Structures are given as C-alpha cells and as structure tokens.
Amino acid sequence: xxxxxxxxxxxxxxxxxxxxxxxxxxxxxxxxxxxxxxxxxxxxxxxxxxxxxxxxxxxxxxxxxxxxxxxxxxxxxxxxxxxxxxxxxxxxxxxxxxxxxxxxxxxxxxxxxxxxxxxxxxxxxxxxxxxxxxxxxxxxxxxxxxxxxxxxxxxxxxxxxxxxxxxxxxxxxxxxxxxxxxxxxxxxxxxxxxxxxxxxxxxxxxxxxxxxxxxxxxxxxxxxxxxxxxxxxxxxxxxxxxxxxxxxxxxxxxxxxxxxxxxxxxxxxxxxxxxxxxxxxxxxxxxxxxxxxxxxxxxxxxxxxxxxxxxxxxxxxxxxxxxxxxxxxxxxxxxxxxxxxxxxxxxxxxxxxxxxxxxxxxxxxxxxxxxxxxxxxxxxxxxxxxxxxxxxxxxxxxxxxxxxxxxxxxxxxxxxxxxxxxxxxxxxxxxxxxxxxxxxxxxxxxxxxxxxxxxxxxxxxxxxxxxxxxxxxxxxxxxxxxxxxxxxxxxxxxxxxxxxxxxxxxxxxxxxxxxxxxxxxxxxxxxxxxxxxxxxxxxxxxxxxxxxxxxxxxxxxxxxxxxxxxxxxxxxxxxxxx
Amino acid sequence: xxxxxxxxxxxxxxxxxxxxxxxxxxxxxxxxxxxxxxxxxxxxxxxxxxxxxxxxxxxxxxxxxxxxxxxxxxxxxxxxxxxxxxxxxxxxxxxxxxxxxxxxxxxxxxxxxxxxxxxxxxxxxxxxxxxxxxxxxxxxxxxxxxxxxxxxxxxxxxxxxxxxxxxxxxxxxxxxxxxxxxxxxxxxxxxxxxxxxxxxxxxxxxxxxxxxxxxxxxxxxxxxxxxxxxxxxxxxxxxxxxxxxxxxxxxxxxxxxxxxxxxxxxxx
Numbered sequence: 058x059x060x061x062x063x064x065x066x067x068x069x070x071x072x073x074x075x076x077x078x079x080x081x082x083x084x085x086x087x088x089x090x091x092x093x094x095x096x097x098x099x100x101x102x103x104x105x106x107x108x109x110x111x112x113x114x115x116x117x118x119x120x121x122x123x124x125x126x127x128x129x130x131x132x133x134x135x136x137x138x139x140x141x142x143x144x145x146x147x148x149x150x151x152x153x154x155x156x157x158x159x160x161x162x163x164x165x166x167x168x169x170x171x172x173x174x175x176x177x178x179x180x181x182x183x184x185x186x187x188x189x190x191x192x193x194x195x196x197x198x199x200x201x202x203x204x205x206x207x208x209x210x211x212x213x214x215x216x217x218x219x220x221x222x223x224x225x226x227x228x229x230x231x232x233x234x235x236x237x238x239x240x241x242x243x244x245x246x247x248x249x250x251x252x253x254x255x256x257x258x259x260x261x262x263x264x265x266x267x268x269x270x271x272x273x274x275x276x277x278x279x280x281x282x283x284x285x286x287x288x289x290x291x292x293x294x295x296x297x298x299x300x301x302x303x304x305x306x307x308x309x310x311x312x313x314x315x316x317x318x319x320x321x322x323x324x325x326x327x328x329x330x331x332x333x334x335x336x337x338x339x340x341x342x343x344x345x346x347x348x349x350x351x352x353x354x355x356x357x358x359x360x361x362x363x364x365x366x367x368x369x370x371x372x373x374x375x376x377x378x379x380x381x382x383x384x385x386x387x388x389x390x391x392x393x394x395x396x397x398x399x400x401x402x403x404x405x406x407x408x409x410x411x412x413x414x415x416x417x418x419x420x421x422x423x424x425x426x427x428x429x430x431x432x433x434x435x436x437x438x439x440x441x442x443x444x445x446x447x448x449x450x451x452x453x454x455x456x457x458x459x460x461x462x463x464x465x466x467x468x469x470x471x472x473x474x475x476x477x478x479x480x481x482x483x484x485x486x487x488x489x490x491x492x493x494x495x496x497x498x499x500x501x502x503x504x505x506x507x508x509x510x511x512x513x514x515x516x517x518x519x520x521x522x523x524x525x526x527x528x529x530x531x532x533x534x535x536x537x538x539x540x541x542x543x544x545x546x547x548x549x550x551x552x553x554x555x556x557x558x559x560x561x562x563x564x565x566x567x568x569x570x571x572x573x574x575x576x577x578x579x580x581x582x583x584x585x586x587x588x589x590x591x592x593x594x595x596x597x598x599x600x601x602x603x604x605x606x607x608x609x610x611x612x613x614x615x616x617x618x619x620x621x622x623x624x625x626x627x628x629x630x631x632x633x634x635x
Numbered sequence: 636x637x638x639x640x641x642x643x644x645x646x647x648x649x650x651x652x653x654x655x656x657x658x659x660x661x662x663x664x665x666x667x668x669x670x671x672x673x674x675x676x677x678x679x680x681x682x683x684x685x686x687x688x689x690x691x692x693x694x695x696x697x698x699x700x701x702x703x704x705x706x707x708x709x710x711x712x713x714x715x716x717x718x719x720x721x722x723x724x725x726x727x728x729x730x731x732x733x734x735x736x737x738x739x740x741x742x743x744x745x746x747x748x749x750x751x752x753x754x755x756x757x758x759x760x761x762x763x764x765x766x767x768x769x770x771x772x773x774x775x776x777x778x779x780x781x782x783x784x785x786x787x788x789x790x791x792x793x794x795x796x797x798x799x800x801x802x803x804x805x806x807x808x809x810x811x812x813x814x815x816x817x818x819x820x821x822x823x824x825x826x827x828x829x830x831x832x833x834x835x836x837x838x839x840x841x842x843x844x845x846x847x848x849x850x851x852x853x854x855x856x857x858x859x860x861x862x863x864x865x866x867x868x869x870x871x872x873x874x875x876x877x878x879x880x881x882x883x884x885x886x887x888x889x890x891x892x893x894x895x896x897x898x899x900x901x902x903x
C-alpha cells in the first residue's frame with residue numbers, strides 16, 4: 058500500500074501525455090480516499106482506544122448509545138473500539154501477506170527468466186500447476202497445517218497468493234525478455250540483479266501494482282474468513298474475522314455486534330478493489346482517450362477546391378472520391394479533403410511515409426476505419442455503390458476487396474485455407490461448397506499456385522509468405538470486386554517473392570476490369586507497377602504524377618523530389634556495367 | 636585473409652535435434668577486415684540474423700570458429716568474453732524495442748559505458764560526445780525514448796553501440812523499420828561515422844541498394860550457405876551465381892531494366 062500512496066503523490070497536476078505517469082480517475086480517487094481515511098482512523102484507534110476495546114468494564118451487553126456507538130459485549134468491552142482495533146490488526150496482516158506474496162512472487166517470476174532454459178521450463182510448469190489450485194483452499198490447508206495464530210495466518214495467505222503473482226511476473230518478464238534492450242543489456246554484461254531492477258521491474262510496474270491491490274483485497278477477505286471459522290487469529294487476539302465469529306452466538310439478541318466488523322471488511326476490500334480497477338484503467342491508454350481535450354473543430358473548412366476546379370462532368374470512373382476528410386473523435390483531421398478517381402483496369406498508386414494518411418484513405422473506401430475515426434466526403438462511390446449511405450455487407454463485399462500487408466496474420470491459423478478462401482463465395486454469392494472450390498481452384502492456378510487442392514487442404518502456417526499472399530489475392534478476386542485495395546502487399550515479403558506478387562497485380566490489371574488502389578511507401582515498387590501515382594504527405598495529396606513522370610524524375614513538388622532522392626537505388630547492375 | 640578484424644570460419648549452426656533439426660548456417664565463412672564494411676545480403680530464412688547472433692554467442696554454434704583479430708573467441712573465459720562483447724557491438728533492427736522505455740537516453744548510454752553501476756553523472760562528457768556524434772542535442776540525455784521519432788531512436792541506438800568505442804559493429808537490418816527519408820538520413824550518418832571512426836562493420840540487410848551504398852564488400856547468403864562474395868562492384872555488376880542474379884533482377888524500380896525484369900519473371 059505504501060507504493061500506492063507514493064505513486065499517487067507523484068502524479069502530475071496537469072495531464073501529461075507521458076506513458077507511465079499515473080492518470081487519475083474516479084475509481085482510483087475513491088479507492089485511495091477510502092483506504093487512506095480508514096487506515097488513518099484505525100491506526101489512531103489502535104493507539105488511543107485500546108483501553109475501551111480490551112479493558113473489562115461493568116457495562117455488560119449494552120445496546121448502542123452515545124457512550125458506546127455499537128454497544129458493548131458480554132465483558133463490557135466497547136464494540137466500536139474493538140471493531141476499529143481489530144480492523145487495524147486485519148489491515149496490518151493483509152499488508153504483510155501482500156508484501157510477502159508480492160516480493161516472493163515477483164522474485165520467482167523474474168528469476169525464472171534469467172535462469173537457464175531447462176530450469177525455466179520446469180519452473181514455469183510448476184508455477185502453472187500451483188496456480189490451478191484455488192487460493193482460498195490452499196490457504197485453508199496451509200492454515201490447518203501451520204496451526205492457529207496471527208503469523209501463521211499471514212504466512213498461509215501469503216503462500217497461497219504467491220503462485221498467481223509469480224505467474225503474472227513470469228509472463229510479463231517473458232515478454233520483456235524478448236525485447237532488444239534486454240538482449241543488448243545482457244551482451245553488455247549488465248549483472249543479473251541490475252537487469253531485473255533496471256529493465257524488467259520498471260516495465261512491468263502497472264500490472265504489478267494492480268496485482269498488489271487485488272492481492273490485498275483477496276488476502277483481507279481470506280484472512281477474515283479463516284479467522285471466522287477458527288483457523289486464524291485466536292482469542293485473546295482478535296481481527297475482523299474473529300470479531301465476527303465472536304458476534305455470531307449473540308446474532309439474534311444483539312445483531313448490532315456484527316455491524317462494525319462487516320462494514321470495515323467491506324470498506325477495506327472495496328477500497329482496495331477500487332484502487333485496482335482505477336490502476337487498471339489508468340494503465341490502459343484506450344480508457345483515457347475517451348474524452349476529447351479539444352472541442353470539435355467545427356470551423357474546419359470543407360475543402361471544395363476540386364468542386365470549383367474544372368471537373369470532368371459526371372466521371373464514369375468506377376471509383377470516385379471527392380473531398381474525403383478523415384477525422385479523429387476530437388475533430389482533428391488526419392486526411393484533409395482528398396479527391397481522386399480510379400478508372401477501369403487502372404492501378405493507382407498512393408505513396409507516402411508513415412502518418413501521411415495513405416492507409417486511412419484506403420480504409421475509408423473499404424469502410425474499415427479504426428474505431429474513433431470518421432470519414433466524410435462529398436462523394437465516395439465504388440461501382441455505383443454510395444459508401445456514404447447505408448450499404449449492405451454484400452454490396453460492400455461485391456464492390457471492394459482488400460489485400461493486406463502481412464500475410465502472416467490475415468488468415469485464421471486454426472482453419473484450413475479452403476474454408477477461408479471460399480467464404481466470400483459461399484456467404485455472399487450463395488455458391489455451393491463444391492462450386493466455390495472449383496472457382497477458387499481456377500483463381501489459385503491463375504496466381505501461379507502449383508497444386509491448388511493441396512493448398513486448400515493446408516493450414517496457413519504450412520505455407521510460405523508468398524503463397525499466402527497469392528492465396529489472399531485469389532480470395533480477393535473471387536468476389537470479382539470493382540475495386541481491389543492492396544495495402545503494402547509486398548512490404549513483408551522478400552524481394553524475389555515481392556516481384557512475383559507485383560506481376561500478379563499487373564496481370565489482374567491487364568486481364569480484368571478491376572480498378573486497383575495500390576498503397577506503398579516504396580517508390581521503386583510504385584513506379585514499376587502503377588499507371589498513376591498520388592504522393593501524400595500529412596493527409597494532403599501533394600502531387601499527382603504519371604508513372605512515366607515518376608520514372609524519369611519529372612517531379613515538381615519538393616517533398617516528392619526528396620522522397621525520390623531518398624530511395625536507395627542500385628547503381629551497379631548486371632549488364633549496365635560498373 | 637587479414638588477421639585484423641572479425642572473421643568467421645566454417646560456422647555451422649543447427650536448431651533442434653535429431654531428424655527435426657534444421658541447419659540455419661552451413662559452414663559459413665565471412666571475413667570483415669579492419670576498417671572495412673561487409674554487407675551481408677539474403678532473404679528471410681537465409682541465416683543472416685543467425686550469423687550475427689552466433690558471432691555474439693546468443694545462439695550456440697555446432698562447429699566453426701569466430702575470430703577477432705586472429706583470436707578464437709569460443710574458448711574465452713568469463714572476463715575475456717565480457718571484453719570481447721565490449722569490442723564487438725550490435726545495433727538491433729527495431730528502434731522501438733532496442734531502448735528501455737523507462738530509462739532516459741543518458742541512463743541507457745551510461746549503462747553501455749558502465750554496465751554494473753550505470754551512473755549518468757560520471758559519464759556526462761562521454762554521453763554528450765556520443766549524442767553529438769549522431770547529431771542529437773546534449774539535452775536528449777534527460778529525455779525518454781518515446782519523445783523521439785523512429786529515426787532519432789535509431790540514431791540513439793547507434794550512439795549506444797558506438798559509445799564504448801568498439802572495434803567491430805554488427806548492424807542488423809537497422810534501416811528496415813524506417814521510412815525512406817529517415818533511412819537516407821541514418822545511412823548518411825553511418826557513412827560519416829564510418830569515415831571518421833574507420834569502423835569495421837558487418838552490415839546485414841535484405842535491401843541490396845542499401846548494402847551497395849554502405850559496403851565495400853558483399854556476402855550473399857542463401858539457405859545458410861554463402862553463394863557469393865566479393866567487392867560490391869564485382870558482385871553487383873557481374874554476379875557469378877544465379878541466385879544473386881535473381882536477387883538483383885527482383886529489385887523494383889530500376890530505370891533501365893527491361894531485360895532483367897523478364898528474367899525475374901521466370902522466378903516463382
């Protein structure tokens with residue numbers, strides 16, 4: 058708990074966008090206030106009210122009164138004072154158990170990952186097995202073995218909590234271990250202890266803090282339960298569970314006796330849980346982004362330049378985009394009024410660096426914008442389908458198909474290729490499984506897959522990246538889309554494989570009417586493949602070029618020129634001479 | 636073969652055991668003479684990154700030797716091995732994973748200088764000099780990695796590798812996670828440092844054009860075998876192996892390539 062309040066104390070007054078800084082939220086504030094106030098009150102009570110809590114007096118079994126807020130018990134002891142003092146005992150025991158289980162769990166979890174591989178595998182299995190036993194059950198068994206008493210109770214609950222923490226810490230450090238900075242630190246010769254304290258622990262702080270709150274809360278409840286059933290604290294010592302057990306025999310005659318301990322257990326565990334929830338929310342950046350800080354930019358002018366510009370009246374191009382604006386939830390525009398057409402059988406390239414808005418432009422056309430982003434435009438049409446209005450999934454599937462960057466993640470690894478590739482045909486076109494298979498087999502042959510039936514039988518992991526990307530193209534073509542969007546389809550592939558994929562796209566252009574939107578950061582690829590190229594920067598089209606202009610370097614915009622000059626090119630090539 | 640510099644002789648690395656073992660490197664020999672940069676080219680699965688890891692001892696080797704200035708590094712004791720790892724530095728590929736997000740740039744550089752204690756105060760001058768080398772302001776030392784762009788982070792990673800004045804630098808795909816304009820900037824920085832420091836470098840990349848720009852010599856790796864090696868001019872102008880030829884033919888966007896593009900079409 059000490060860490061929690063300390064962390065709370067260092068939080069900045071103004072929202073800072075730095076990750077790792079604690080961002081306050083309602084649950085966190087409520088939990089902290091609840092715990093801190095209760096903690097202070099019971100600590101003061103333990104120092105000042107000991108006499109009335111433990112001293113015998115002639116006021117036996119009194120009801121609630123101004124002198125005794127919750128009455129007295131059979132020995133004349135003040136029940137309010139007893140509840141507070143007992144709560145202090147419970148609080149301290151829960152803190153001790155939390156401290157022990159967290160320290161041991163984190164040590165075990167991190168040490169596992171600095172150990173040799175065999176030891177690690179063995180230790181991980183052990184931790185997994187121990188996690189499978191319910192914590193309370195383990196605590197009951199341990200408490201029975203260790204015998205009754207305060208410290209025995211603390212140890213039993215702490216031990217029961219260790220496996221969960223150890224597994225969390227092991228999982229967290231496992232993922233941090235794969236990162237390069239740990240490898241470089243190891244190579245540099247950073248000692249093991251420093252490796253843990255500098256690199257592992259700081260990067261797993263948030264989940265561990267949340268675990269602290271959870272361990273405290275469950276620990277408190279578990280201890281109270283054990284004391285209540287007589288396995289924990291024994292008379293004359295008392296904690297909240299013991300007080301409840303003492304109150305039980307008189308529950309019908311003096312029900313007020315259970316009120317104090319019950320309320321305190323509730324307040325303490327709810328406080329800890331609220332802190333846990335609050336920390337979890339603070340650690341999740343998505344939760345914090347819900348409220349826009351700036352008012353929506355209503356003054357943002359709708360760009361109508363192209364409407365003023367001489368526009369080919371009612372162009373017949375299958376893909377028409379006018380004044381496309383993509384905004385974040387807070388109104389910040391990311392794409393500022395982009396307009397273009399793609400003709401039948403034309404490949405339009407869009408190039409730009411990260412953050413240029415090229416992918417957002419493409420995603421608007423397939424209505425796949427990430428959550429929180431909205432697209433508006435004066436016209437957004439693909440083959441007669443108005444993407445601004447309501448479209449059915451089927452219309453969309455018929456109009457637009459996509460090929461993604463990473464063929465490793467586009468397929469479901471658990472399903473065979475056959476069912477995934479024929480899905481569009483079966484679901485949207487109502488083809489039978491056999492028809493769909495025949496069509497897709499033909500398409501796979503078209504993209505130069507050697508043995509289509511075998512590919513349809515295999516799982517994605519059995520295929521190379523190039524084969525998966527070819528299969529992706531075949532699936533995209535199965536819907537006979539009017540627009541094919543290829544978002545960096547060759548970036549994740551080796552050059553020789555990428556060259557093959559580019560040839561497939563060329564062939565599609567030559568053999569079908571499909572319009573292609575080809576997105577890439579690689580000018581070399583774009584100038585080889587595309588008929589026309591848009592260069593984007595910061596959400597604006599800075600230049601439109603024909604492929605010839607790009608190839609011959611006839612560019613006017615300084616940004617395009619800079620891009621072109623940045624592309625490393627082979628100056629020595631076979632045949633061209635040294 | 637010169638004794639000075641880094642060299643690898645007949646290195647074999649196998650993963651797994653028995654029938655399911657895969658050979659990642661099969662008798663690979665590469666020599667990086669002092670003051671030279673050798674580009675290591677290959678496609679995914681060719682074993683380029685495995686070679687880097689084997690040199691640094693991150694993956695165990697089955698046979699073969701790694702020599703630094705003529706000394707076999709496999710038989711080194713703990714202390715000597717540590718010294719070797721200071722003389723040979725790795726620059727990792729991904730600038731988002733190579734810097735600890737919870738430590739300032741100064742702390743990261745201090746750790747490279749003094750792994751055990753990592754005190755920033757004691758190494759202020761060296762840290763500022765290292766940052767200046769990669770054209771970053773001195774106040775960058777007090778900032779955290781997330782305050783920098785990908786290109787700046789990669790420059791910090793370069794500074795981290797060079798701050799100990801290593802004899803050999805292994806750069807593993809250091810520009811492949813960057814935008815082209817940023818890549819150009821990092822490459823020109825590397826070219827300048829190479830000239831100023833007379834660096835010995837093993838430059839690993841899948842991008843032939845980048846390798847051509849940076850390296851003196853080039854080694855082409857395919858399925859764990861060296862298929863070709865020689866000076867950049869020789870290998871690129873007149874490749875001896877079919878594989879190298881097909882790699883060169885597959886590079887997109889060359890201005891006069893009708894013949895080689897057709898040749899590439901024969902490939903799968």
